[in-house]
Amino acid sequence: MSAPAVSLELDDPSVPAGSAVPTQPTSPSSSSLSTAEPAQNPSSTKPKTNRYTPFNPHRTERTLTPPARADVPIESEGAAPEPEPETETEGAFPPKLKTKYFLKSSTDVGNGEASASLQGRLLHFLGGLETLQGSASVGSRTKRALDLNFTTPIQWNPNQIFTAGLFSFERDNVKFSSAREAVWGGRASLLLVDQMGDQHDFVYEAACRNIGKLVPGASIGLRQQARTTSKSSLSYTYTRDSRDSPLEPEYCTKGSLLRSNIELAGPGGDARFLKLGTESVWSRRLGRLGDGWSTTMTARAGLLRTTNAQPSHYPDRAHLGGPTSVRMFSHNGLGPKDGRDSLGGDAHWSTGVELGGPVWKNKAGWPPKSLMEWLRTYWGRCSLPAVIKVTREAHQWDATIFCLMKDAEIDSAALTMLEHASDAFNHDIMLEILPKISNTEILYRAASFYLEQHPLLLNDLLAHINQRVQTDRIVRLFRKSDNLPLIRSWLSSVYAEKDHPEVTDAYFSLLREEEEPALLRSAITSVTNFDQMTLASELQRHPLLAFRRISAELYKRAGQHTKAIEVAKEDRLFREVIEIAGDSNDVEIAHEVLDYFVKTGMKEQFTALLYGCYHLLEEDVIIETAWRSGLNDFAQPYFIQKAHDRRRFERETFEQLKKLAERKAEVDEANDAPIIGPGGMGPKMITAAPTGFGYGGMNGGGMQPQATGYMSGMF
Known part of the structure; x- marks a missing residue:
């Protein structure tokens, strides 16, 4: 029963007679050239191919x-291969x-x-x-x-x-x-x-x-x-x-x-x-x-x-x-x-x-006006890898990127768009692709590309990939090319969230260059992870007074009160001098500022200091200084306040002593009261026996209660 079968016919050459092309696994006895009956395809969604053996079209x-x-x-x-652009990528292959x-x-x-x-x-x-x-x-x-x-x-x-x-x-x-x-x-x-x-x-x-x-x-x-x-x-x-x-x-x-x-x-x-x-x-x-x-x-x-x-x-x-x-x-x-x-x-x-040959039929919408229109309609019925190869060879990069996205090759889609941006760049599609990629090095390559080709879209790009990139690495990339101002909007939204020293320093440097002291003052209060001393030193030499004022405040935050007072003195910021001296809680610093105002003849500032450092200055020192320097009139508000505080203290002390005396009298009265047998018909403690009934003895048949030195009113 094994005689050879011979046939001659005109048939469809597109499907080999013995080819097991369908994606349904065919009989293993039928190789790719066997003419055994091919298995029917359980799912036409798997790509068909005549290039490979039928059991693994993938x-x-x-x-x-x-x-x-x-x-x-x-x-x-x-x-x-095209030469690589010089970008700051550090990934390993x-x-x-x-x-x-x-x-x-x-x-x-x-x-x-x-x-x-x-x-x-x-x-x-x-x-x-x-x-x-x-x-x-x-x-x-x-x-x-x-x-x-x-x-x-x-x-x-x-x-x-x-x-x-x-x-x-x-x-x-x-x-x-x-x-x-x-x-x-x-x-x-x-x-x-x-x-x-x-x-x-x-x-x-x-x-x-x-x-x-x-x-x-x-x-x-x-x-x-x-x-x-x-x-x-x-x-x-x-x-x-x-x-x-x-x-x-x-x-x-x-x-x-x-x-x-x-x-x-x-x-x-x-x-x-x-x-x-x-x-x-x-x-x-x-x-x-x-x-x-x-x-x-x-x-x-x-x-x-x-x-x-x-x-x-x-x-x-x-x-x-x-x-x-x-x-x-x-x-x-x-x-x-x-x-x-x-x-x-x-x-x-x-x-x-x-x-x-072509079919002469006037069908509405056919043929499609463009390849992209056809792909959007029929991509689910195509072998996407084959279409990707053909579109690459034809330099149809829009179609290549579309098919790569549908085939879940997100990394390849992003790279293709970056390498052929002149023909295929689309900002909206790029923003859709980048958050989904698996190789994060592509994100930094995209940032470099946007810097060179689309700098005005940088902040939008960085906002979409913010959770996938290292913020400090992005900052280094743009600082190296001296393009930090291009990403100021993005920096202002992430510096407080990231609280990274390099990111914070980049944002602060932008605010200094653009002379935004109000924003800088607000920013330094919202972050802690930055070099306060370095920033204060840089601001100390800034030509704008507002920045030098921030420098004094930074020295104060760092605990360098003496340095902060010196910076404030240079710009005659006497209000800041008084506030810094008061916040220092240091008696020696307060007295040094007092001597400075006395020696320079700043009488009004002397009076203000007496109030600003009221809790630090000693009264006898003020009296002596005012008498020696002829500043009694300017010290009178201080003396009046001291007299008022002293009188209030005496009054409050008297009231407290009075309350303590009353409380002591109540305690002494309570201590003088008898402990057992108050007498009469009054209430008795639990240790006192009821009147007329003893604990025993001659009448009670028990032990006589202990004498307390107090005789009951009944016999």
């Missing part, structure tokens, strides 16, 4: 999207990327099957470019399917991809084969892309296959194949693809595809075979027929030979027919059959020619 993303890096420009494949996850559910109807699926993807969960992706689906023909893949580049090289995965599915083939097929197993692969862009895929696969659940009318040939078999195989696939739309083959208008495959199954499984396969596709535009016309020719062939005396197994054979294989033929319309059951063949070949 490798396309890792190959086409280089790793994002703050200090390495991302360019299209083969392009020479490779950066640790932020973990991301995605969940998606979908339902699909098509190709004779309805399905529902759930997909999940976990990116950068180890800090690098690794990806863990899984899917689960149920459907009308593919009853169930599970797929789990781990993908990572080797040493951050996008041209070396390692993948390991597990898969399982059960497919209902009753319509053409009277049985169900179940497969479960695992695989590991290494994909290498050379300098020419050619792909070399090395795969090891181990799987168990079961043909069972036969219907009552199953043929004898199928019953002979109904058992569980195992396979352990190594395969190599070479692919060269120069088509202009490799991931959407129905839109190819030029280029070619060459794919060759060899698979060897041997020890470790029941299957023993060597399988060869090849596929060639050639597309060309037909300009003479008008714009949009093209033709595509395809040829495919495959050969399966066992390496032992046993016939080949059903899952390893080629199965032609169906809407995704050979058009106009049903699933059991080609190859060996037993009754109505298709048994598959050990050899096959097919060719096809396709002619494509």
Whole structure:
């Protein structure tokens, strides 16, 4: 039952007859060149690709999207890197990327099957470019399917991809084969892309296959194949693809595809075979027929030979027919059959020619006016990594950034916008991207870019990334280029919150340069973490009196009262001198200021000092100083106040003594009262027995109570 199946037809070359392109895990016995019936896709949301082996289409993303890096420009494949701009970045490569996850559910109807699926993807969960992706689906023909893949580049090289995965599915083939097929197993692969862009895929696969659940009318040939078999195989696939739309083959208008495959199954499984396969596709535009016309020719062939005396197994054979294989033929319309059951063949070949052209239909809104308009509508139905690569090559940077954002490659989107700002810069989109990036070095690169290209938008940018950046590093960046005034608005909003010495110093220096003493005085009261002595020393030499006044106040806050008084004296700020002396709580400083006013003949200031340092100056010293200096008249307010305070003190003292005497008299009266037996009918303490009743003795039969020296009024 293993005779070769041979066919010749005109079919759609965009979908290889034996290719397991659908994202639903296909039978592990069917390699990328096998013409076995492909599994129906449980979720059409997973990107389709003809460039890689069918069990891991996610490798396309890792190959086409280089790793994002703050200090390495991302360019299209083969392009020479641009020289790095000199920016203040301190990050090391490779950066640790932020973990991301995605969940998606979908339902699909098509190709004779309805399905529902759930997909999940976990990116950068180890800090690098690794990806863990899984899917689960149920459907009308593919009853169930599970797929789990781990993908990572080797040493951050996008041209070396390692993948390991597990898969399982059960497919209902009753319509053409009277049985169900179940497969479960695992695989590991290494994909290498050379300098020419050619792909070399090395795969090891181990799987168990079961043909069972036969219907009552199953043929004898199928019953002979109904058992569980195992396979352990190594395969190599070479692919060269120069088509202009490799991931959407129905839109190819030029280029070619060459794919060759060899698979060897041997020890470790029941299957023993060597399988060869090849596929060639050639597309060309037909300009003479008008714009949009093209033709595509395809040829495919495959050969399966066992390496032992046993016939080949059903899952390893080629199965032609169906809407995704050979058009106009049903699933059991080609190859060996037993009754109505298709048994598959050990050899096959097919060719096809396709002619494509535009549809003359005046549909509103079609074609789209721009690429961006089309992407906003259909991005969810595209293979985003493929679109990203094409838009890079076409220098459509707006579209590239849009697709990178939709593909959750936020770091790459930000870098692309920074590197191609002349064509793709958008301030609103940049503000949306930057707070979400994982590599914070890009934030500092963005700040440098805004400084050079859009300085008036700097404060808006910094306000959006304030929680993600080190404020002192931003300050150093702008101070180094002498551009601090550009970020004054941002500094005024963060200096008090951050309370960082470098940030505070930068803000204070701006206020000094712009001569804003009122703002500076308010600012120094709201922060504490700054060098007060250095600032006071700088303000002491400032040409404006208001700043020198702040200098004296800073010396006072730092406890340098003598220095503060000297600064105030230089500018004849006598009010500040008196206040500083009073706040010092130092008698010696107060007397020094008193002597200064007396020697300089400042009589009014002398009087003011007597009140400002009232609690520090000694009365006898004031009396002597006023008498010797002839300042009795100016000291009279002080003397009057002293006399008033003395009289008030005496009065308050007399009142307190009077209250103490009254309280003492009450206490003495209470102490003179008897402790036991107050006499008469008055109340008695608990130790006094009731009158007429003793505690015993001769009449009470007990002990006579102790005498207290007081006779009761009753006998």
